[in-house]
Amino acid sequence: MSFSGEVKQEIVAHRLQRSCCRHAAAYGIACFARNFDEKGLLLYTEQLCIAEYAQWVFGQIGVEGHIHQKGSASSPAYEFEISNPEEMQKLKNLFGLEEGICFRINSKNICCSRCTGAFLGAAFLCSGTMSDPNKDYHLEFTSSRQMLAKDLEGILAEHEFSPKRTLRKGTAVIYIKASEKIEDLLTLMGATSSSLELMNVKVYRDIRNKANRITNCETANIDKTVAANLKSIQAIRYLQQSGVWELQSDSLRYAGDLRLQWPDLSLSQLAEKFQPPISKSGLNHRLRKLESIAATLQERSSHEQQDS
Numbered sequence: 001m002s003f004s005g006e007v008k009q010e011i012v013a014h015r016l017q018r019s020c021c022r023h024a025a026a027y028g029i030a031c032f033a034r035n036f037d038e039k040g041l042l043l044y045t046e047q048l049c050i051a052e053y054a055q056w057v058f059g060q061i062g063v064e065g066h067i068h069q070k071g072s073a074s075s076p077a078y079e080f081e082i083s084n085p086e087e088m089q090k091l092k093n094l095f096g097l098e099e100g101i102c103f104r105i106n107s108k109n110i111c112c113s114r115c116t117g118a119f120l121g122a123a124f125l126c127s128g129t130m131s132d133p134n135k136d137y138h139l140e141f142t143s144s145r146q147m148l149a150k151d152l153e154g155i156l157a158e159h160e161f162s163p164k165r166t167l168r169k170g171t172a173v174i175y176i177k178a179s180e181k182i183e184d185l186l187t188l189m190g191a192t193s194s195s196l197e198l199m200n201v202k203v204y205r206d207i208r209n210k211a212n213r214i215t216n217c218e219t220a221n222i223d224k225t226v227a228a229n230l231k232s233i234q235a236i237r238y239l240q241q242s243g244v245w246e247l248q249s250d251s252l253r254y255a256g257d258l259r260l261q262w263p264d265l266s267l268s269q270l271a272e273k274f275q276p277p278i279s280k281s282g283l284n285h286r287l288r289k290l291e292s293i294a295a296t297l298q299e300r301s302s303h304e305q306q307d308s
């Protein structure tokens with residue numbers, strides 16, 4: 001399966017806890033589906049799980065739709081369709097489209113902080129692709145509706161994803177190139193494993209490039225460095241995303257910032273970057289400390305999710 005396909009499977013498997021977020025996801029599908037007009041809504045996809053997700057998410061807001069199998073046995077495709085006039089009326093009322101269907105993103109349909117991720121995830125299911133990170137860092141959304149694409153770009157820009165816009169054969173393309181921004185967006189959309197995989201590929205690539213240049217470093221050593229660095233980086237990112245980074249001590253934040261700045265350096269190399277330089281074990285101690293704080297937080301938040 002392509003990397004894009006994996007991201008989409010992960011988005012589909014990510015359960016949306018709140019009803020406002022399910023509403024936002026349904027709205028995202030409506031905006032970015034192949035057709036959405038007075039006659040009905042039609043989503044076309046090659047992945048059955050996406051059609052089923054659409055059916056589930058609309059079911060959650062009380063709107064019924066049907067899945068039809070299309071394509072051939074060798075290349076199957078699926079349509080998710082809402083065409084019953086009563087169901088369409090419900091949909092228009094829910095999304096505030098009583099005056100008629102218009103392709104601007106109405107922010108009233110995106111309420112809580114997690115709604116944005118649900119909306120963007122749904123948009124990605126309908127219109128997104130991402131290249132294999134081993135080849136390139138590139139994530140994009142496409143739409144033939146120019147104003148909709150502009151609004152999407154606005155939402156992404158507002159959340160500091162640094163989107164760019166271009167035209168490809170009359171279709172608007174909104175894309176993101178910076179790997180860190182792509183990682184954050186994948187996390188926000190619920191594709192956390194894909195985000196980690198991207199980070200993994202990137203750190204591995206950086207370290208391998210450097211090792212190839214300097215010495216004929218053994219692969220086993222590289223793997224060990226990559227694994228250790230990634231563990232720290234993930235913990236630091238997690239603390240930043242959870243909004244508790246500023247609460248950490250200056251010395252821990254300094255160590256974390258330097259680790260992010262030089263993700264590919266070994267511990268002893270990184271220790272030399274400190275002003276004044278510190279010992280390898282001193283640095284190791286600080287990074288382990290950050291990892292343990294992140295692990296405690298993560299555990300607590302997974303318990304809270306189970307309880308709710």
Ligand SMILES: [Zn+2]
Nearest residue numbers: 020021112115
């Ligand atoms: Zn929400």
